[in-house]
Amino acid sequence: MSDKKSIYKPRPISGFPEWLPEVRLVEQQWFDHIRRVFESYGFCSIETPSVEEIGVLEAKGEVDKEIYVIERLHKEDGDKEARLALHFDQTVPLARYVAQNFNELVFPFKRYQMQKVWRGERPQAGRFREFYQCDIDVINIDALPLHFDAEMPAIMWEILAALPGMKNEKIQMRISNRKILMGLLGEFAPEKTLSVTRVIDKVEKIGIDRTEAELKNLDLSSSEIQAIKDLIAIKTSDPNDLMKRVTSLSQKYQNNLLLAGTQELFFILENLKHLPPNSCIADLSIVRGLDYYTGIVYETVFLDDPGYGSICSGGRYEDLASGYINKKLPGVGISIGFSRLFERMRLQNKLPVNAKSPADILMVLPSEERRPQTANAAQALRRRGLKVELYHAPKKIPDQMKYASRKGIPFVWFPPFDDAGKHEVKDMTTGQQAEANPDKWEKP
Amino acid sequence: MSDKKSIYKPRPISGFPEWLPEVRLVEQQWFDHIRRVFESYGFCSIETPSVEEIGVLEAKGEVDKEIYVIERLHKEDGDKEARLALHFDQTVPLARYVAQNFNELVFPFKRYQMQKVWRGERPQAGRFREFYQCDIDVINIDALPLHFDAEMPAIMWEILAALPGMKNEKIQMRISNRKILMGLLGEFAPEKTLSVTRVIDKVEKIGIDRTEAELKNLDLSSSEIQAIKDLIAIKTSDPNDLMKRVTSLSQKYQNNLLLAGTQELFFILENLKHLPPNSCIADLSIVRGLDYYTGIVYETVFLDDPGYGSICSGGRYEDLASGYINKKLPGVGISIGFSRLFERMRLQNKLPVNAKSPADILMVLPSEERRPQTANAAQALRRRGLKVELYHAPKKIPDQMKYASRKGIPFVWFPPFDDAGKHEVKDMTTGQQAEANPDKWEKP
Numbered sequence: 001m002s003d004k005k006s007i008y009k010p011r012p013i014s015g016f017p018e019w020l021p022e023v024r025l026v027e028q029q030w031f032d033h034i035r036r037v038f039e040s041y042g043f044c045s046i047e048t049p050s051v052e053e054i055g056v057l058e059a060k061g062e063v064d065k066e067i068y069v070i071e072r073l074h075k076e077d078g079d080k081e082a083r084l085a086l087h088f089d090q091t092v093p094l095a096r097y098v099a100q101n102f103n104e105l106v107f108p109f110k111r112y113q114m115q116k117v118w119r120g121e122r123p124q125a126g127r128f129r130e131f132y133q134c135d136i137d138v139i140n141i142d143a144l145p146l147h148f149d150a151e152m153p154a155i156m157w158e159i160l161a162a163l164p165g166m167k168n169e170k171i172q173m174r175i176s177n178r179k180i181l182m183g184l185l186g187e188f189a190p191e192k193t194l195s196v197t198r199v200i201d202k203v204e205k206i207g208i209d210r211t212e213a214e215l216k217n218l219d220l221s222s223s224e225i226q227a228i229k230d231l232i233a234i235k236t237s238d239p240n241d242l243m244k245r246v247t248s249l250s251q252k253y254q255n256n257l258l259l260a261g262t263q264e265l266f267f268i269l270e271n272l273k274h275l276p277p278n279s280c281i282a283d284l285s286i287v288r289g290l291d292y293y294t295g296i297v298y299e300t301v302f303l304d305d306p307g308y309g310s311i312c313s314g315g316r317y318e319d320l321a322s323g324y325i326n327k328k329l330p331g332v333g334i335s336i337g338f339s340r341l342f343e344r345m346r347l348q349n350k351l352p353v354n355a356k357s358p359a360d361i362l363m364v365l366p367s368e369e370r371r372p373q374t375a376n377a378a379q380a381l382r383r384r385g386l387k388v389e390l391y392h393a394p395k396k397i398p399d400q401m402k403y404a405s406r407k408g409i410p411f412v413w414f415p416p417f418d419d420a421g422k423h424e425v426k427d428m429t430t431g432q433q434a435e436a437n438p439d440k441w442e443k444p
Numbered sequence: 445m446s447d448k449k450s451i452y453k454p455r456p457i458s459g460f461p462e463w464l465p466e467v468r469l470v471e472q473q474w475f476d477h478i479r480r481v482f483e484s485y486g487f488c489s490i491e492t493p494s495v496e497e498i499g500v501l502e503a504k505g506e507v508d509k510e511i512y513v514i515e516r517l518h519k520e521d522g523d524k525e526a527r528l529a530l531h532f533d534q535t536v537p538l539a540r541y542v543a544q545n546f547n548e549l550v551f552p553f554k555r556y557q558m559q560k561v562w563r564g565e566r567p568q569a570g571r572f573r574e575f576y577q578c579d580i581d582v583i584n585i586d587a588l589p590l591h592f593d594a595e596m597p598a599i600m601w602e603i604l605a606a607l608p609g610m611k612n613e614k615i616q617m618r619i620s621n622r623k624i625l626m627g628l629l630g631e632f633a634p635e636k637t638l639s640v641t642r643v644i645d646k647v648e649k650i651g652i653d654r655t656e657a658e659l660k661n662l663d664l665s666s667s668e669i670q671a672i673k674d675l676i677a678i679k680t681s682d683p684n685d686l687m688k689r690v691t692s693l694s695q696k697y698q699n700n701l702l703l704a705g706t707q708e709l710f711f712i713l714e715n716l717k718h719l720p721p722n723s724c725i726a727d728l729s730i731v732r733g734l735d736y737y738t739g740i741v742y743e744t745v746f747l748d749d750p751g752y753g754s755i756c757s758g759g760r761y762e763d764l765a766s767g768y769i770n771k772k773l774p775g776v777g778i779s780i781g782f783s784r785l786f787e788r789m790r791l792q793n794k795l796p797v798n799a800k801s802p803a804d805i806l807m808v809l810p811s812e813e814r815r816p817q818t819a820n821a822a823q824a825l826r827r828r829g830l831k832v833e834l835y836h837a838p839k840k841i842p843d844q845m846k847y848a849s850r851k852g853i854p855f856v857w858f859p860p861f862d863d864a865g866k867h868e869v870k871d872m873t874t875g876q877q878a879e880a881n882p883d884k885w886e887k888p
Contacts, residue, residue, distance in 0.1 A: 010500065010544045010768050013528065016493035018541070020548050021555065024489050040826040042803035042833025042853075045468050049460035049574055050494070050560065054517075056454065066516075070530065072564035073498075073511040081567065084457065086514065096454045097462070104464050106800055106850045108836060111465065116494065120516035123525065130493055145836050147815075324454050356550055359486035371591075382484040389486025392552060392589050406550045409486075 015121065015129030017339060022356045022408070027342060029164050031114060034134050034336065037159045038112040041151070043136050046111045048093035050118075051084040056096050059323055066119040068129075086118035090135045091333065098139055099324030108140040108148070114338070128339055137333030139320055144330045146264055149296040149316055150271035152334040153280050156312050159336070160300065161279075165351040170303040173312070174235075174283035177265045177296050180246065181287060183258025184231055188224050196220075197287050200232055204285070204306055227253065232285035239269035242282045261295070268296060294318045298334055311341045355408030359389040360443060361425070362404035366417040367394045374415045377423065380438040381413075388413075404428060411443070459565065459573030461783060466800045466852070471786060473608050475558060478578050478780065481603045482556040485595070487580050490555045492537035494562075495528040500540050503767055510563040512573075530562035534579045535777065542583055543768030552584040552592070558782070572783055581777030583764055588774045590708055593740040593760055594715035596778040597724050600756050603780070604744070605723075609795040614747040617756070618679075618727035621709045621740050624690065625731060627702025628675055632668050640664075641731050644676055648729070648750055671697065676729035683713035686726045705739070712740060738762040742778055755785045799852030803833040804887060805869070806848035810861040811838045818859045821867065824882040825857075832857075848872060855887075 012018065019027060035045075057067055068086040087093050090113045098109065114134045121127050136155065138148045153173045160171055181200070185193045199214045206214075208229070215225045227249065234245050246262045265282050272280045288297040295316035302308055314334030321329050345351050363378045365371060378388045389409065391400045404412045405428065413436070414424045425441060426433040456462065463471060479489075501511055512530040531537050534557045542553065558578045565571050580599065582592045597617045604615055625644070629637045643658045650658075652673070659669045671693065678689050690706045709726050716724045732741040739760035746752055758778030765773050789795050807822045809815060815838075822832045833853065835844045848856045849872065857880070858868045869885060870877040 007770060008499070008503075008767055010540045012544070013493060013495065013497065013526075016495060018492055019490075020545060021488040021490055024491060027491075028489055039802040039831050040829075042801055042806075042831060044465040044801050045472055046463075046465055047468060047471075048462055049457060050562075051457065051460060051574070053457065055452070059452075067518075068514045069517050070512045070514050070562075070564075073513050073529065075564075082457075085517065100454045100456070101464060106847070110801075110833070118494075118514075120514075120519075130495070147836055323452055326451060357486055357488050357554075358483040362486075385484075387483050387486060389554070392591055403550070 014123035015127060017128060017130070017343065020356075022353050023346060023351065025355060025358060026164055026351045026353055030338070030342060031134075033163060034114065034159055034338075035112070037155060038134075038136055041110075041155055043110045043112040046094075046097060046113055047115060048087070048090070048097055048113070050086055050116070052087050052093060052096065054083040054085045057085050057087065057092060059092070066121060068118050068120045088119050089117055090115060090133055090335070091137075094135075094137060094139075095321040096324065098329065099321040102325055102327070108138050108144065110136070110138045112136045128343075131337075131339030132342075133335050134338050135314075135333060135335040137320075137331050139329050139331040142328055142330075144316075144332065146267055146296075147271070149264070149332050150268045152314065152332060153268075153298055154272060154275065156298075156300070156334055156336065157275050157279055160312060163341075165345045169350075171300055171311070172278060172303050173280040173298060173300045174286045175265065175268055175280060175296065175298055176282065176284050176286035177261040178287060178293055178315075179257050179261025179295055180265070180284060181228075181231065183255040183261060184227060184250075184253055186257060187253045187255055188227075189218075189220060192218055192220070196228065198289075200228070200285060201287050201289050203232060204301075234284040235281055237269065237278055237281040239266045239282075242266055242269060246284075264296060288313065288315055292317045296332065308344070310337070311344075312336045355410070357389065357407040357409055359387045359407070359409045361386060361388045361411045361413050362400065362407075362409045363388050363390045363413045363415065364397060364400050365391045365394045366415060370394075370415065370417065377413070377415045377438040381441070384439075386441075386443070401426075413438075458567035459571060461572060461574070461787065464800075466797050467790060467795065469799060469802060470608055470795045470797055474782070474786060475578075477607060478558065478603055478782075479556070481599060482578075482580055485554075485599055487554045487556040490538075490541060490557055491559060492531070492534070492541055492557070494530055494560070496531050496537060496540065498527040498529045501529050501531065501536060503536070510565060512562050512564045532561055532563050534559060534561065534577055534779070535581075538579075538581060538583075539765040540768065542773065543765040546769055546771065552582050552588065554580070554582045556580045572787075575781075575783030576786075577779050578782050579758075579777060579779040581764075581775050583773050583775040586772055586774075588760075588776065590711055590740075591715070593708070593776050594712045596758060596776060597712075597742055598716060598719065600742075600744070600778055600780065601719050601723055604756060607785075609789050613794075615744055615755070616722060616747050617724040617742060617744045618730045619709065619712055619724060619740065619742055620726065620728050620730035621705040622731060622737055622759075623701050623705025623708070623739055624728060625672075625675065627699040627705060628671060628694075628697055630701060631697040631699055632671075633662075633664060636662055636664070638735075640672065642733075644672070644729060645731050645733050647676060648745075678728040679725055681713065681722055681725040683710045683726075686710055686713060690728075708740060732757065732759055736761045740776065752788070754781070755788075756780045799854070801833065801851040801853055803831045803851070803853045805830060805832045805855045805857050806844065806851075806853045807832050807834045807857045807859065808841060808844050809835045809838045810859060814838075814859065814861065821857070821859045821882040825885070828883075830885075830887070845870075857882075 066088055070084050116130055117133055118130050121129050185196055195218055199211055203211045230249050236242050243266055250258055269282055286297055286299050293315035297315035298313055299310040300312035301310060316332040318330055319328050320331045365374055375390060378390045381388045401412055410428055412426045412428060416422060423436050423438055424433055425436040510532055514528050560574055561577055562574050565573050629640055639662055643655055647655045674693050680686050687710055694702055713726055730741055730743050737759035741759035742757055743754040744756035745754060760776040762774055763772055764775045809818055819834060822834045825832045845856055854872055856870045856872060860866060867880050867882055868877055869880040
């Protein structure tokens, strides 16, 4: 190579994660596991383009600052195309998709979506600008049974508890119903609903004292503040306890919305009794920031680090696609913040990062002459679903075994070195080596 | 819903494909199949960000017109970040990845990559601006055995022949070696190599007569043009026939590069003899447009529609990452134009599009009282890997069965309607119904 050549040192791009093969392997295990559980409940996959017309994305004004627009580098003047931008979530594209394909879909429409989303954040540590989300939503026409609201956390619990590396994490799903707080506020401060909700949304971060101070700033009376504090202090996994505590509170504030919301939440807890104790609780301080939730809402936290924020969130909404279609389409959805969760586990060295290759077996190549027979043995193993890398050159056996070690390939296969020889396979973990038949051998 | 509400009719974005759930299901089967074969040969997955710094992409100047840059919608003045753009292939990101992670990778580095790429084309029918490619490459330090060049088409043949819906397609992989043409031209017109290559690259499109005319425009003599015509007319799957025909041609033009290239191609054909007759042939008119190929090159066409162009292409290159790192990294790679191929099969109605859901079973809900037992039966089936959608409401049985039909779910499960009842399962294809045990039942 010429020394004169200028060398450009490539560098990572802040906010755009990229993994080494051994980490990517675990990431794939995560995706496979999530997909398997989603599909086991009958959710179908959809995938939308990476972009939407900018008008579609801006319909949900909240995050317009974070949109990445795309443009052809050498675009000609006078291009009349609509501006396109990368989607920042999977809900806005879902709404557009359902409206666009309304007549082709069967309702209730149960879909999962596992795609990259983009947010044009300023680069800063730990903030992704490109990341994966894994969403499920159920949409129906006119009305959607509450059973789906109970199914959502059960599915997510099944997923989160079994993600490779997550076994020892203590996580908790916290469920509330916005109707309860709305009902309470309807009694004495309906016009302050939005501002009170915003204050309560921060309680985990700022603590109850600052929350109380901020509520005072909203000109609420002491008894009103006390009622809000009593409400958001309710945290219980026992449906009867929930009922008792809200009822005691609501003796003063009789309100239909409040009662209906409490009954719904009672129903959800009743339907989650099969999960481990305290995995799912009613927590009436959960409100979720997004305006479009109208009923049940979910958050999920690490119990030993609740300040890290929610890793799996969602809720019920009245109407998915009202801007696009003259049908009422209520839905309920929940989403795993995949990349954020994966990155946390990675940084804490909790991922089972072992192999740099998906191969089960490294097939030793004894000599150039034995290549055809050796390739046949590899092919026989592949036909039965095994992943086999055939070593590329008849190097010394220790060199070939070293290659298997470096890639973390768990078995090394020795094919016959001559016509009289036998197949043997070595378990690189235990060191045991035994005769084997490529048409029959299975991983132990 | 209010009638006053303005309704925005969403529309597809030209060049950004999106599928209904039933098509997406087949697309997933394609991805799963491709991934399974890649991994069965020990290729590891990597995934690079959707974007690269624009300087990285422009290093390969050829396609700079087609780059999509991304920009924050509300970017502040004075932002000093490098400009980012969506990648237009997976080779440029691979080169950057290998250079950046050189010390962490084990060589030969065998990776597969199945991602979206973007090209900022003017919108036009049949031209995608966002599409999937499925690539494999093997990279080594200093030298890479020719066996990998033979493995590439074998792997791709295994994939293409078994993609759902592709069974009856007659496809052919056409293999050449750029060294042969380079060697020939080295004898009488080394300075015209690039322009001659460009003419030959079009021969399938423009025919041999126009090719000859264009070669004349390059000021080549009749005997030189004849030699080129004789060379590119060589199409054979028989390695000995290849050797004979090139040798007869090269009696006049003795050239080491030409001979070495022919021997390599002979070796490739020898190593592909296990594939069906005429699935892979040497075709010396194949040159591939891209400059970085230096040896073996591949294309794949539909035999009944060669003008459609190549659906799977690649080749050998001398040095992957010369701009980034002071190591010589030869490699060989091949890529399926996934979206283009999938879209062709879809438009020809050849995809096995059946179900709108991944579910194996629709579990009937007999009554609200029986929900717990019914949910348990569904869970028992899921634990054994079956995909089960539990119907959401105790509607009339014909309604529930109609739902299964509309979604294309192949089995309907009837749990006990009371404590004395039994489980039964109905095969929706055959109409047969039989008693079944949720802890034991398997798909027939």
